[in-house]
Amino acid sequence: KAGVTQTPRYLIKTRGQQVTLSCSPISGHRSVSWYQQTPGQGLQFLFEYFSETQRNKGNFPGRFSGRQFSNSRSEMNVSTLELGDSALYLCASSYGHADGEQYFGPGTRLTVT
Amino acid sequence: GQQLNQSPQSMFIQEGEDVSMNCTSSSIFNTWLWYKQDPGEGPVLLIALYKAGELTSNGRLTAQFGTTRKDSFLNISASIPSDVGIYFCAGQSTNAGNMLTFGGGTRLMVKP
Numbered sequence: 001k002a003g004v005t006q007t008p009r010y011l012i013k014t015r016g017q018q019v020t021l022s023c024s025p026i027s028g029h030r031s032v033s034w035y036q037q038t039p040g041q042g043l044q045f046l047f048e049y050f051s052e053t054q055r056n057k058g059n060f061p062g063r064f065s066g067r068q069f070s071n072s073r074s075e076m077n078v079s080t081l082e083l084g085d086s087a088l089y090l091c092a093s094s095y096g097h098a099d100g101e102q103y104f105g106p107g108t109r110l111t112v113t
Numbered sequence: 114g115q116q117l118n119q120s121p122q123s124m125f126i127q128e129g130e131d132v133s134m135n136c137t138s139s140s141i142f143n144t145w146l147w148y149k150q151d152p153g154e155g156p157v158l159l160i161a162l163y164k165a166g167e168l169t170s171n172g173r174l175t176a177q178f179g180t181t182r183k184d185s186f187l188n189i190s191a192s193i194p195s196d197v198g199i200y201f202c203a204g205q206s207t208n209a210g211n212m213l214t215f216g217g218g219t220r221l222m223v224k225p
Contacts, residue, residue, distance in 0.1 A: 004155070033211050043156075043201065043215040056210040090155050098210050100144040100163065104155035 002027065004093050004105035012111045018079040021108045025072050025093030031055075032074035033102060034066060037088040046089075049074050050097040078110075086112045119202055119216030127224050132189040134200060134219040142204030145178050145185040146213070150199045159200075160187070192223050 005024045013019050025032050033056075034046040045058040049068035066076040072093075078085055088109050092102035117136045126132060136145070144163055148156035160171050162178035162185060169176055173190045185202055202216040 006155075031211050033213070035213075042217050043203075043213075045212045045214070048211045050211070056212050058212065092155075092211075092213075094211055098205075098207050100146070100205055101158060101161050102146070102211060102213060103158060104148070106153075106155045109153075 004091060004103055006089075006091055006105040006108050008108060009106065010109045010111075012113060013081050014113055015081055015083060017081050018077060019081060019110060020075055020077045021089055021091075021110075023074045023076075023091035023093075023105060025074070025091075026103055029093035029095050029103075030072050031094045031097050031099060031102075032068055032072065033092045033094075034074070034076050035090045035092065035104075036060070037090060037107070038086075043090070046076065048097070055097055081112045083112050086110060117202055117204055117214055117216035119219055121219060122217065123220040123222070125222045125224065126192055128192060128194060130192055132192055132196070132221060133186065134202075135184060135186045136202035136204070136216045137184045138204055138214075139183065140204070140206070140214075141182040142214075143182075143207045144205040145176070146203045146205070147174075147176050147185070147187050148201045148203060150201060150218075152198075156201055189221075192221075194223050194225055197221060197223050 031050040033048040048056040068074045088107045090107045150156040160176040167178040199218045203213040
């Protein structure tokens with residue numbers, strides 16, 4: 001069974017631009033969660049989508065948003081990029097909501113200049 | 114954001130030695146998970162624990178769910194060079210859905 005895939009793997013953007021990242025969960029998994037990883041803050045939860053609905057949201061500004069499609073694939077969008085948004089963005093999939101076992105993709109490395 | 118207290122932050126050990134690391138929290142978790150992350154990759158799930166007091170093994174790795182539900186431990190026996198990486202603990206509460214709260218990580222270095 002294929003793992004979680006994320007595209008693109010690397011991205012360089014300029015301050016003020018917006019970016020969209022994509023995540024395809026493991027086949028059969030219906031929950032997708034997004035995390036931001038930085039050296040200073042570690043791994044921080046952004047939000048979770050299950051059955052196309054946002055079920056939980058972390059403490060991030062409204063510039064961070066996401067959505068989930070009927071095939072469980074998910075996208076996250078960051079608008080008006082800031083230098084501090086440079087990070088590794090990870091998505092994780094699980095079978096259900098509040099499932100426990102989450103499987104991570106390789107991440108998208110975003111650099112904002 | 115809230116993080117679990119994971120220790121030690123780093124370890125430099127000789128190949129063949131055993132390794133212990135732990136996570137503590139002021140909050141109760143229903144599930145504890147341990148992940149390993151290699152450079153440039155996402156975390157890989159090693160062990161999931163669902164019950165207080167539970168002891169689970171995965172090869173040379175053994176993890177325990179603390180009886181207070183506020184802590185967890187990971188042991189690696191007879192370390193080998195490919196054990197090098199960053200190990201993260203993560204806790205999950207049922208009332209927080211699939212949100213995982215992560216520890217700060219333990220960087221393990223193994224000297225051949």
